[in-house]
Amino acid sequence: xxxxxxxxxxxxxxxxxxxxxxxxxxxxxxxxxxxxxxxxxxxxxxxxxxxxxxxxxxxxxxxxxxxxxxxxxxxxxxxxxxxxxxxxxxxxxxxxxxxxxxxxxxxxxx
Amino acid sequence: xxxxxxxxxxxxxxxxxxxxxxxxxxxxxxxxxxxxxxxxxxxxxxxxxxxxxxxxxxxxxxxxxxxxxxxxxxxxxxxxxxxxxxxxxxxxxxxxxxxxxxxxxxxxxxxxxx
Numbered sequence: 477x478x479x480x481x482x483x484x485x486x487x488x489x490x491x492x493x494x495x496x497x498x499x500x501x502x503x504x505x506x507x508x509x510x511x512x513x514x515x516x517x518x519x520x521x522x523x524x525x526x527x528x529x530x531x532x533x534x535x536x537x538x539x540x541x542x543x544x545x546x547x548x549x550x551x552x553x554x555x556x557x558x559x560x561x562x563x564x565x566x567x568x569x570x571x572x573x574x575x576x577x578x579x580x581x582x583x584x585x586x
Numbered sequence: 587x588x589x590x591x592x593x594x595x596x597x598x599x600x601x602x603x604x605x606x607x608x609x610x611x612x613x614x615x616x617x618x619x620x621x622x623x624x625x626x627x628x629x630x631x632x633x634x635x636x637x638x639x640x641x642x643x644x645x646x647x648x649x650x651x652x653x654x655x656x657x658x659x660x661x662x663x664x665x666x667x668x669x670x671x672x673x674x675x676x677x678x679x680x681x682x683x684x685x686x687x688x689x690x691x692x693x694x695x696x697x698x699x700x
Contacts, residue, residue, distance in 0.1 A: 562626075564628055
């Protein structure tokens, strides 16, 4: 089982602030995904990054895949209360398996 | 195209009973993954199946737990002789059989062992 550590585990910020969530592993992945999960629901895929060093933007969210394909970051600009949720990174292995990170619980206070 | 369907949404079992969790993947998807989640934690991988085959079961306890994905019908995660520690949310995800994994999740089954 691949281990992906996310930091911070919990994050509470004011509306309008910026934040970055980190996902780190000692394993190399063929791609890395970020999901968001609402209470009582399954995770929903936000983005997949495939190439080392790749940067993808989704409105106010910026995702980066590390050069060595072992780590990733999620940056949110001008956070809004609607961004509140559990953010999960997940690494895709060469065998097409999917392993999840430890999760970051984000709370954006209006 | 219906999404991934899991049932039941909530399941209560007494210690020692059996729990059967069902997952119907999206149409055309032949890969199924099962995960377990405790409150405020990430998803812990349990088992990865393709039609009629277990690809990776390294995350599943050796005893009491089993999974199948038959040629016809849903994938089943079976927990025999449940204990209180089995209480958790169990999620399944499905993916089409092509390169580039894109997993779609069901809403989960919340198992409570009393």
